[in-house]
Amino acid sequence: MRIVAALLFMEHGLMKLFHLPVAQPGVPDPLPTLLVVAAMIELVLGALLALELFTRLAAFVASGEMAAAYLIGHLPSGFWPGVNGGSEAILYCFIFLYLAFSGGGAWSVDALRAGSAAA
Numbered sequence: 753m754r755i756v757a758a759l760l761f762m763e764h765g766l767m768k769l770f771h772l773p774v775a776q777p778g779v780p781d782p783l784p785t786l787l788v789v790a791a792m793i794e795l796v797l798g799a800l801l802a803l804e805l806f807t808r809l810a811a812f813v814a815s816g817e818m819a820a821a822y823l824i825g826h827l828p829s830g831f832w833p834g835v836n837g838g839s840e841a842i843l844y845c846f847i848f849l850y851l852a853f854s855g856g857g858a859w860s861v862d863a864l865r866a867g868s869a870a871a
Contacts, residue, residue, distance in 0.1 A: 754857075755802055757847045761814065762798025765791040786824075793817050801851065804860030811851035818845035
């Protein structure tokens with residue numbers, strides 16, 4: 753779940769910044785500053801979460817970004833996520849919040865770093 757969520761999160765950053773594989777629908781070009789920052793967060797933190805490097809911090813910040821994205825970008829269009837298009841932002845927010853509390857797994861880069869620090 754973590755890897756798929758992280759890679760899909762990273763894809764949103766790639767779509768905004770580099771139009772890979774295509775430009776993200778509904779996103780203006782050129783990007784406003786807020787969306788450039790959001791895209792960079794999605795790209796960098798998505799990569800960190802896929803590797804499970806600095807998992808707790810990266811997931812906490814990514815969860816916050818998705819909460820802000822919902823409040824700023826979706827909530828003004830209506831309360832219900834199915835209507836305002838914010839279902840994905842809510843799902844990401846809570847997946848990343850879970851990862852912020854659970855941390856990296858036994859085979860994560862975080863675990864390797866902790867093992868080398870203990871040695």
